[in-house]
Amino acid sequence: VGYSDTFLDLKIDKNEYPYEIKNDTLYFTGEEWRSKIGTNYNNIFNAGNKDLVYETTDNPLGEIWNATAELRENGLVRLHFPLERKPERGTLIALYHDYYITDGIQLMRSSRLWLEQINIYHALSVGVGASECEDITLKQVNIIANEKKNRVFSTVADATHFNGCKGRIVIDSCKVTGAGDDFINIHGMYAPVVKVLSDHEVLLAPNDRYIGFEKGDKAWRVDTATMQRRQILSVAKQEDVSKGYRLTFTENITNILKRGDLLENIDKNPDVEITNCQVMKRHRARGILVTSPGKVRISNNYFNTAGSAILIEGDRTVYYESGAVRDVAIENNVFENCYTSEWGEGVITITPSITPKDSVSPAYHHNIRITGNTFKHYDYAxxxxxxxxxxxxxxxKIIYTNTYPPFSRKVNVYLDGCRHVTIGDNICDAAFPGRNVWIKRMKETDLGQFGSSPLKVSPAED
Known part of the structure; x- marks a missing residue:
């Protein structure tokens, strides 16, 4: 409701969000607890449509968690800190003061799970979290901010998260607003080899999200230098030990496994179908994150996300989320004014943590088709x-909207270290900017175009 260069005035409904100010610090309070403003997220939303404010990510106002607080007339709370951005009056701010406490619905080591016609208005971590489950369907499961309470937040973390699952994951006719992180994240887990113990045993590093191996499971050895899947090994048993996990194989692993290699559970990778969902800009970060070598189909969805609508990653450095894809179809979706905040690199982002060394480096992901979609977009990327x-x-179909000012790289398609790329028969508005593709660490023959309006090809400019 007010601000200057050095303070921010907030109107906080004390009945909905109890708080107190002690020793110049704002605390939110509950039953036998209190907590200060946290250092993560603290996103801002437009007063009218409650979308995340254009071109903002986390902590857009500055270090609000270091603010000193005072109670003003009319019950206003004044926070004293240097503002890095001045919000419009009426802007809504979601102040996060705790993280990853407990999921709304937690599914663990179960099978044939069906959730239908459920609204989740708030959860202290993930809305629906699943670990090591088989065959899951979410139909009309909405993770949404409570409109009646004028809220802009729903879950503290991802709306849905699936780790180490198998069989088939179906997500149909679901909607998300207000989530503290991505709409969907589906992945496996890499297990780093700490030590080779014998000709049949290795020690794996401890990890609180470790999905493990069972007797009879198959494991890929993944070469960390190239992130390529190599030999397939058979698991005889797994044991928990003080320094991690001892894994025993039926094969002799001499000259196969070494310290620093990664293991990926072949059996804990699902087929995925995501259809008829609405993924709105009224939540933090991205839409769909998926890394699974199974059959992945993303179709007939509506995306209006703040960050990338779809992210296909694969991580060997931070979270160790595995699952280099082999069969992904992204078809008949509508992407409208996505990527208004820099979570990602474009409307669709494919960024495994491995960076190709040169134009002959082997690729991490395989067989991704992006066809028959409608992109209504204001920018290049x-x-x-x-x-x-x-x-x-x-x-x-690519339609220019002019809804926001552009901010991204001035290129429509950016390709780095890709092989056997085909672009063609895209219908593009005359006003759409760019009509171009940049290539990096690729041969000219790696890109083929067809149709009457090929994109202009040039080396990457960054």
Whole structure:
């Protein structure tokens, strides 16, 4: 409701969000607890449509958690700190003061799970979290901010999160607003080899999200230098030990496994179908994150996200989320004014943590088709793809909206270390900017175009 260069005035409904000010510090309070403003997120939302404010990410106002607080007339709370951005009056701010406490619905080591016609208005971590489950369906499960309470937040973390699952994951006719992180995250887990113990045993590093191996499971050895899957090994048993996990194989692993290698559970990777969902800009970060070598189908959804609508990653450095893809179809979706905040690199982002060394480096992901979609976009960046072999971007309709000022790289399709790329038959507005593709660490023959309006190809400019 007010601000200057050095303070921010907030109107906080004390009945909905109890608080106190002690020793110049704002605390939110509950039953036998109190907590200060945290250092993460603290996002801001437009007063009218409650969308995340254009071109903002986390902590857009500055170090609000270090503010000194005072109670003003009319019950206003004044926070004293240097403002890095001055919000419009009426802007809503979600102040996060705790993280990852407990999921709304938690599914663990179960099978044939069906959730339908459920609204989740708030959860202290993930809305629906699943670990090591088989065959899950979410139909009309909405993770949404409570409109009646004028809220802009729902979950503290991801709306849904699936780790180490198998069988089939179906997400149909679901909607998300207000989530503290991505709409969907589906992945496995890499297990780093700490030590080779014998000709049949290794020690794996401890990890609180470790999905483990069972007797009879198959494991890929993943070479960390190239992130390529190599030999397939059979698991005889797993034991918990003080320094991690001891894994025993039926094969002799001499000259196969070494310290620093990664293991990936082949059996704990699902097929995925995501359809008829609405992924709105009224939540933090991205839309769909998926890394699974199973059959992945993303179709007939509506995306209006703050960050990338779809992110296909693969991580060997921070979270160790595995699952280099082998069969992904992104078809018949509508992407409207996505990527208004810099979570990602474009509307669709494919960025495994491996960076190709040169134009002959093997690709991490394989066989991704982006076809028959409608992109209603205000900026250049439609697709950013790194380390993909066999990538198709065709038969898409591209419409210029002019809704926001552009901020991204001045390129529609950015390709880094990709192989066997096909682009063609995309229908593009005359006013749409760019009509171009940049290539990096690729041969000219790695990109083929067809149709009457090929994109202009040039070396990457960054």
């Amino acid at each position: 439609l697709l950013y793809a790194r380390s993909v072999d066999t990538l198709v971007f065709s038969s898409n």
